[in-house]
């Protein structure tokens with residue numbers, strides 16, 4: 153009996169941090185991987201594509217290259233993200249536009265480009281790396297980022313509605329601080345106490361593996377007690 157073909161996942165921002173941990177985890181679970189990176193570097197047997205959100209048509213080009221390599225797409229993991237720590241009053245229009253481009257527009261465009269192939273999968277999956285800042289506004293300087301991440305959380309919900317009848321399920325993963333370059337630049341808290349990238353990767357794998365009848369809309373995850381989170 154021939155084994156079924158591996159499921160294929162696209163992961164944006166797979167060069168480091170949470171994206172690299174997700175790539176490691178899914179490679180170990182037998183997924184075929186298409187990794188999007190601004191500066192491509194080889195990662196095991198994965199297919200690696202130059203992917204910079206600033207480039208026009210980047211999402212369409214990456215989807216085309218993935219199809220040419222694998223012939224199918226079962227999941228997209230929208231992980232690339234940008235944190236600019238400024239209040240909604242202090243942030244410039246250009247900075248806000250850049251943050252929305254990375255945290256909202258690029259995931260929406262990637263989902264749109266991959267949509268027919270996610271439908272064809274019958275169990276297509278979209279995972280958006282949002283944030284606890286996509287569920288609450290914790291402080292003044294996280295305000296602008298929180299606006300962009302609330303939009304990312306809403307995007308996951310909107311995609312869930314749009315894809316439901318086609319077997320597509322969308323999940324927003326909403327962590328507090330995770331021990332990566334992003335958190336290190338934002339705080340001087342001890343990274344050993346924070347959620348680890350590999351722990352987020354476990355949650356992503358679960359969101360991908362749950363059947364169509366057990367869709368999880370949002371996963372809030374924290375390393376410290378904080379109100380209801």
Ligand SMILES: NC(=O)c1ccc[n+]([C@@H]2O[C@H](COP(=O)([O-])OP(=O)(O)OC[C@H]3O[C@@H](n4cnc5c(N)ncnc54)[C@H](OP(=O)(O)O)[C@@H]3O)[C@@H](O)[C@H]2O)c1
Nearest residue numbers: 165167169170190204205232233281283329330332334335
């Ligand atoms: N770390 C946390 O505390 C935390 C908490 C909650 C949510 N998150 C979210 O989790 C996701 C991953 O975060 P992380 O902590 O792993 O961040 P990170 O270490 O700063 O890595 C960010 C990733 O996004 C990529 N990226 C940024 N701008 C891009 C662009 N214009 N085009 C293509 N790729 C771009 C980076 O590529 P380069 O390597 O080329 O720069 C890198 O791979 C993000 O969406 C973040 O908002 C993080």
